Amino acid sequence: MQIIRSVKDLEAVLQQYEEINFVPTMGNLHAGHLSLVSEAKKYDGITLVSIFINPLQFAPNEDLDIYPRTEKQDLKELEKINCDVVFCPEPNFAEGVKKLHANSDLSKKLCGISRPHFFHGVISILNHFFQLIKPKNVFFGLKDYQQYLIVKDFLTQSTLKTSIHGIPIVREPDGLAMSSRNNLLTPDQRLIASKLSVILKDTALQAKIKNLEHLRVEGIKKLEELNFKVDYFSFCNSSTLEEIDDFEENTLLAIAVNLGGVRLIDNYLIQ
Ligand code: PAF
Secondary structure, three states: OEEEOOHHHHHHHHOOOOOEEEEEEOOOOOHHHHHHHHHHOOOOOEEEEEEOOOHHHOOOOOOOOOOOOOHHHHHHHHHHOOOOEEEOOOHHHHOOOOOOOOOHHHHOOOHHHHOOOHHHHHHHHHHHHHHHHOOOEEEEEHHHHHHHHHHHHHHHHOOOOOEEEEEOOOEOOOOOEOOHHHHHOOHHHHHHHHHHHHHHHHHHHHOOOOOHHHHHHHHHHHHHHOOOEEEEEEEEEOOOOOEOOOOOOOEEEEEEEEEOOEEEEEEEEEO
16 A cells, blocks of 8 residues: 655556546544545555544634644555555645535535535545546545535546445444534443434434424433533435425434533435
8 A cells, every 4th residue: 555645646647547536525434434445445457545633624612733643653544445546645735725616506515514614625625636636536425425515526527437336334333323423422422422323313314204394302301311412403405405394305413412512423315
């Protein structure tokens, strides 16, 4: 496995290969990330993973400083699953990046309400990666469903010939969606955190037969009783993220909460 740190070295490697299957990450890899890499490996060409904690997607009051950094361990995991190339750019990689705006209809909803800078930062850094790498395929986890939709929209509007693949959420045995932020939870918070996926699933399974507003109020109440601070609890159209009042095919139930300062998100596509 080749480990590259400079853009110059990356360009030299890219010249040797035609088809790049790209998995962008911020490191602290877990089984969810590794499932993206395994999926990428099914395609012709090489698998390239980037590890870069993108400062552009964090607001000054957010958790950039405490975001888990575990590069040594990450590289071991990637080596084990035969990743071909890992690009770990220097911290100044984001300097001078062209600042882009994510699709405003999609990026103003859900996470975009409390984190208005977030998707613009994500799209700006991804555009920088995509322009350098020109990947054939890119892989995103569906836990970050809104991010997946926004990147998909961005690629549709761009001249890049890159296909995007959304990969199902990987969960811990107790149901908690895998996330690097789970490592920031205390053992007590970790136990409570698993209830998020239980409430999500229970609510989603009743959506076809019960009033959605009633389910929403009940769901929020249950979460608050467990000390979650609810950022949003939304039944929405899974293509537009528009809130809905009545169940329709492909409704997305998306939830974001804060537990002791740790932001957790999860979602369920109700088909
Ligand atoms: O999902 C993430 O880890 C990040 O938002 C991404 C896509 C690597 C961009 O920094």
